[in-house]
Amino acid sequence: MSTSEASLATEGSPEIRVIEDATCTFCGCVCDDMDLTVEGNRITKAKNACGLGKAWFLNHHIEDRPEALIDGEPAGYEQAMDRAAEILLAARFPLTYGLSDTTSEAQRVAVAITDWIGGIVDTTTSVCHGPSGIAFQGVGEVTCSLGEVKNRADYVIFWGGNPAESHPRHFTKYSLMPKGEFVPNGRKDRTAVLIDVRKTKSAKAADHFLQVKPRRDFELAWALRALARGLELDSSIEETTGISLETLHEVMDGMKRAKFGVILFGMGVTMTRGKHLNSEAILALARDMNEHTRWNAKPMRGHGNVTGADNVVSWSTGFPFGVHLGSGFPRFNPGEFTASDVLARGEADAALIIASDPMSNFSQPARDHLASIPSVVLDPKLSDTARTASVAFTVSTYGINTGGTVYRMDDVPIPLRPAFESPYMSDLEILRGIESRIRQRQLAEPASDA
Amino acid sequence: MAELFILIPGRTSRQGTTLNEGKSTEGYLEEIGTLQVAPEDMQRLELKEGDLVRVFNDVGTITVPCKASRGDELPPGMLFISYGDKSSRLMGGDTQGCGMPDSKCLDVFLEVAAG
Numbered sequence: 424m425s426t427s428e429a430s431l432a433t434e435g436s437p438e439i440r441v442i443e444d445a446t447c448t449f450c451g452c453v454c455d456d457m458d459l460t461v462e463g464n465r466i467t468k469a470k471n472a473c474g475l476g477k478a479w480f481l482n483h484h485i486e487d488r489p490e491a492l493i494d495g496e497p498a499g500y501e502q503a504m505d506r507a508a509e510i511l512l513a514a515r516f517p518l519t520y521g522l523s524d525t526t527s528e529a530q531r532v533a534v535a536i537t538d539w540i541g542g543i544v545d546t547t548t549s550v551c552h553g554p555s556g557i558a559f560q561g562v563g564e565v566t567c568s569l570g571e572v573k574n575r576a577d578y579v580i581f582w583g584g585n586p587a588e589s590h591p592r593h594f595t596k597y598s599l600m601p602k603g604e605f606v607p608n609g610r611k612d613r614t615a616v617l618i619d620v621r622k623t624k625s626a627k628a629a630d631h632f633l634q635v636k637p638r639r640d641f642e643l644a645w646a647l648r649a650l651a652r653g654l655e656l657d658s659s660i661e662e663t664t665g666i667s668l669e670t671l672h673e674v675m676d677g678m679k680r681a682k683f684g685v686i687l688f689g690m691g692v693t694m695t696r697g698k699h700l701n702s703e704a705i706l707a708l709a710r711d712m713n714e715h716t717r718w719n720a721k722p723m724r725g726h727g728n729v730t731g732a733d734n735v736v737s738w739s740t741g742f743p744f745g746v747h748l749g750s751g752f753p754r755f756n757p758g759e760f761t762a763s764d765v766l767a768r769g770e771a772d773a774a775l776i777i778a779s780d781p782m783s784n785f786s787q788p789a790r791d792h793l794a795s796i797p798s799v800v801l802d803p804k805l806s807d808t809a810r811t812a813s814v815a816f817t818v819s820t821y822g823i824n825t826g827g828t829v830y831r832m833d834d835v836p837i838p839l840r841p842a843f844e845s846p847y848m849s850d851l852e853i854l855r856g857i858e859s860r861i862r863q864r865q866l867a868e869p870a871s872d873a
Numbered sequence: 874m875a876e877l878f879i880l881i882p883g884r885t886s887r888q889g890t891t892l893n894e895g896k897s898t899e900g901y902l903e904e905i906g907t908l909q910v911a912p913e914d915m916q917r918l919e920l921k922e923g924d925l926v927r928v929f930n931d932v933g934t935i936t937v938p939c940k941a942s943r944g945d946e947l948p949p950g951m952l953f954i955s956y957g958d959k960s961s962r963l964m965g966g967d968t969q970g971c972g973m974p975d976s977k978c979l980d981v982f983l984e985v986a987a988g
Contacts, residue, residue, distance in 0.1 A: 449889070478890035549972035557971060589884040620978070621881060621953065622946050637879050637951070637978045691883075694976035698969070725884075745972050758970030767966025783896065783958050786974050787933055788966035806896065807958075 437463035445840045447472060448524070448727030448822035449479035451832035452590050452597070461842045466823070473591035483823050485845055488805065492815040500816070500848060500856070507775075507799040507814045508860035514773035514797075516749070517542035520762040521779030522736075523551075523729035525801075526827025526839065529850035530728070530735040533777055536858050538739075539865065541749035543771070545762040546732040547779055548744040551690060552722040554699035555706075556733065556743045557757055561699070562707045567685065567719040569596075569833045574603035575717075578681030580616045582705060583640060584689020584723045587624040593723070594628055598687065605682070614677055618643065619691060631674065636665035641697045644704035650675040651711045679715045686720040693722075724832035727822065731830035766792045774798040777850055778821075782807035799857075801850050816853050819845035827851065875982035876918075880928065880952045882960035882977060905957030909942040910983075913949045918985070925986035928952070930979060933962040936986045952983065 445457040447469075459480060460468035469480040491503030498506075511517055519537040522530050523546055537544040548556060572579070579598050586593040594600055599610055606612035617629035618640075626632040635643050643664040649656055650671060661667045678684055686709050692701045705720055712718035724730050733743045740746045742755035745762075758764055762781065765771045766789035773796055782790055783806065793811070800812035809815040819825045824845035828836050891901035908926060910918075920926070922940045929935075937959060947953055954960050956976075963981060964974050 449893075474886055475889040475893075478893035482893040482895075545972075550974070550976070553972045585883065588886045589889070591886070620951065621883075621948075622944075624886075634948070637881075691881075691977060693973060695978045696975060698971050698973050757972035758968055761968065761972030763966065763972060763974055764968055780896075784956070784961045786964045786966040787962055790961075804895070 442840055442842050445842060446822055446829065446837055447476040447479060448829055448839070449475050450590050450727060451724030451730060452592055453727060453829055453831040453837050454592055454596060455837050459842050464843055466842055475591060480823065480842075483820060485847075486804070486817070488817045490817055490847065492809075492812070494813060498814075500853070503814050503816060504853065504856040504860055507816075507857045508864065510773050510797045510799055510813060511536070511540050511542075511775060511857070512861060512864060514540065514542070516765070516771055517773040517775065518762060518765055518771040519544045519775045519777070520781065521547060521777040522732040523547040523726035524778035524821065525728060525850040526821050526825065526829060527728065527731040527735050527836070528827045529777070529821075529854055530732055531739065532851060532854040532858055533775070534736060534739040536775065536854060536861060538748045539858065539861050541751075542775075543745070543747050543749070543760045543762075543765060544736060544740070545746070545760065545765075546729065546736060546744045547726060548729055548733055549757065549761040550763060550785075551725055551729060552693055552702075553744055553757060553761065554693040555688075555702040555722045557699040558702035558706050561703050562710060564706055565709050565713060565719050566721060567833070568835055569598070569831065570835075571683070571719075572685050572721075573597050573601045575605045575683035576603075576685045577606055577612055578614045578616075578678060578684040580618065580678075580684070580686045581625060581629070581723075582618040582686055582688040583691025583693075583695075583701075584687065585619070585621075585623040585625045586687075586689075586723065587628060589689070589725065590723060593687075598685075599628060614681070616674060616677075631670075633666050633670065633674070636663075638696050639664045640692050640695065640701045641704050644701070644708050646671055647675060647678075648704070648708050648711050651678075651708065651715070678712060678718070681716055681718075684709075684712060684716065684718040686718070687723050688720065689723045690725070721833060728829035730832050730834055731828070731836075734830050734834060763789050766790075772796055776800045776802075776808055776812070777854070778802060780806040780808045782811055801853055803847070817847050818853060819847045819849050821850070825849040825851070875927075875929075875984035878914075878950055878952045878981055878983050880954065880960070880963065880979045880981045882954050882956040882979075885955050888955040888957070901957075905955045906937050906959050907954070908937045908939045909947060909953040910939050911947040911949045911951060912941045915939070915941045920985070926983055927986045928963065928981050928983050930963055930981045932965045935959045935962050952981070
């Protein structure tokens with residue numbers, strides 16, 4: 424992989440540079456083959472980027488905002504870090520949340536802060552593929568990298584997702600179109616199935632579209648599991664799932680004939696009633712298929728480093744999200760220690776929000792409570808969450824201004840190659856500053872064990 | 874009279890691109906604030922593009938303009954809206970002990986908004 428930078432400066436105009444093999448962090452594909460043309464503090468071209476990636480790079484500019492806001496008033500970083508540390512130290516049940524759009528280096532410090540203050544660390548995974556994280560613990564995950572998908576997969580099932588709109592390069596870079604070592608003819612060597620309640624734009628890319636009835640993913644997965652085991656089903660399965668028995672047999676025959684199959688499942692599975700049981704059924708189907716041939720199942724991840732958040736929280740605490748660190752050891756209990764719940768129930772008494780905007784996408788009870796407690800927010804933009812924060816830090820944007828590491832949706836770590844510097848500090852620098860202040864105060868005033 | 878529908882909040886290309894232009898931009902707000910209705914339901918309910926509809930459940934209420942979905946993307950009885958502030962107002966706080974609120978396939982009522 425080349426990392427060269429070509430300088431194309433001409434007299435009297437901003438220096439033009441080309442950053443080769445830069446990484447796009449907008450979605451979980453984390454495409455690392457971007458060639459970015461940078462003129463001064465703007466990216467003017469993003470070669471190889473999809474529509475979402477182009478919007479991510481070309482709309483990025485340095486906003487003229489204060490380093491921080493304290494209760495809505497402009498403040499410097501030092502003052503804001505002092506205030507943030509005070510808020511977090513004073514809390515009895517603090518929540519750390521977000522983390523899916525920042526580097527893994529910053530995620531690591533966020534977990535450490537949560538440990539020092541005895542709080543909960545949760546990530547946007549809990550309202551994304553958290554149910555799949557629960558399912559992994561129930562049935563395991565037969566897994567593979569996207570490189571294996573590219574080079575081997577001859578039968579690909581997209582279930583409850585719409586990659587054509589959410590991950591536009593997935594088809595062309597990893598799962599459908601590329602020619603691979605064992606699929607030399609690319610798309611011609613692959614069979615693609617889309618399972619969804621809507622006939623989305625992705626249906627055009629599939630050989631078979633199975634329009635499952637709403638809230639019947641679980642039943643459909645179990646019907647396929649039954650056929651995988653050679654059990655008989657009757658035609659009433661069509662009334663249950665919306666898919667005829669004949670079609671199910673056709674799909675299962677294809678799945679058994681495949682040399683390497685993969686189910687790539689999205690949030691249509693995890694956000695619908697059944698949730699972790701839906702994910703569990705799909706993971707179990709992939710596991711069962713290994714009685715016949717090689718099959719895998721992978722969740723399609725949304726945010727650029729949500730997979731990194733799972734990895735960092737897992738290797739720091741032993742659990743992927745929804746972890747309580749207030750007892751001196753990690754406790755994992757989705758529903759009890761997940762952000763949506765501790766906010767909607769009015770339990771958290773302070774929040775540290777990193778690279779996320781729960782004020783615009785959480786349930787109303789959760790939003791109402793978050794607005795009522797002191798919060799520290801790190802965000803490159805003045806989001807709804809930053810607007811209501813006690814302390815809002817303006818930070819640089821990861822991947823564009825800040826280097827570090829992110830994890831692609833298949834758990835492969837990818838380095839970032841930033842395009843240009845920002846006058847603002849990174850999440851990592853701010854979090855380190857807050858952590859340092861917290862430790863100084865804790866060491867100066869040891870907590871009483873009484 | 875209000876009718877029962879199933880609402881699917883989800884991602885769209887336009888939501889993703891306008892998000893990068895800013896959450897307060899007209900394009901983003903229009904994208905997350907427009908309800909897609911199956912053409913058959915539009916016709917049956919005598920709705921035309923831009924008509925305001927009220928969508929509600931036991932959690933909340935939103936009033937948004939509607940438009941017909943593309944081709945046969947939505948079956949009759951199903952609604953779609955880009956995931957965001959509006960859709961989240963119909964999402965409850967209960968996660969049934971798993972951390973994830975019901976966020977797709979929500980039972981909602983729809984009626985033409987007065988005025």
